[in-house]
Amino acid sequence: MQYWLFKSEALTWSWDQQVAKGEAGEQWDGVRNYQARNNMRLMKLGDRGFFYHSQDEKAVVGVVEVCAEAHPDSTTDDPRWECVDIKAVGPMPKPVTLAMCKADPRLADMVLVNNTRLSVQPVTEAEWKIVCELGGL
DNA sequence: GCCAACGTTGGC
DNA sequence: GCCAACGTTGGC
Numbered sequence: 001m002q003y004w005l006f007k008s009e010a011l012t013w014s015w016d017q018q019v020a021k022g023e024a025g026e027q028w029d030g031v032r033n034y035q036a037r038n039n040m041r042l043m044k045l046g047d048r049g050f051f052y053h054s055q056d057e058k059a060v061v062g063v064v065e066v067c068a069e070a071h072p073d074s075t076t077d078d079p080r081w082e083c084v085d086i087k088a089v090g091p092m093p094k095p096v097t098l099a100m101c102k103a104d105p106r107l108a109d110m111v112l113v114n115n116t117r118l119s120v121q122p123v124t125e126a127e128w129k130i131v132c133e134l135g136g137l
Numbered sequence: 138g139c140c141a142a143c144g145t146t147g148g149c
Numbered sequence: 150g151c152c153a154a155c156g157t158t159g160g161c
């Protein structure tokens with residue numbers, strides 16, 4: 001099982017909207033970045049991910065699960081772009097802010113901390129456990 | 138609102 | 150194939 005992090009502006013697609021989709025989930029569309037797309041191509045059914053709100057909140061607010069592997073992005077005709085579907089698993093009891101991640105030396109190598117612009121990122125198992133712990137899971 | 142970092146585009 | 154110009158993202 002692999003772990004990931006999905007970044008979204010709360011104004012564009014929020015955790016609440018994701019939760020409202022329930023078990024059916026929703027495609028993570030609109031990605032126009034090769035690195036992010038490549039990460040999605042690596043995802044398998046059942047992989048877990050963090051749902052991160054960028055801009056205002058800058059915090060991991062929930063946990064999601066991959067419920068469909070990479071397929072063409074229906075929001076474009078360009079065959080280069082693909083996306084996965086994800087569904088909400090549950091909220092973070094305590095949102096884990098970017099500041100908290102930066103403050104924890106164990107997370108110094110986390111992509112979130114080092115490559116702020118990548119919207120779909122891999123998360124190591126060690127990092128996953130630490131962030132869950134910080135979030136009260 | 139500004140600016141740094143980074144990715145993409147297009148001219149040569 | 151290189152590199153300058155430009156656009157976008159996201160933290161502060």
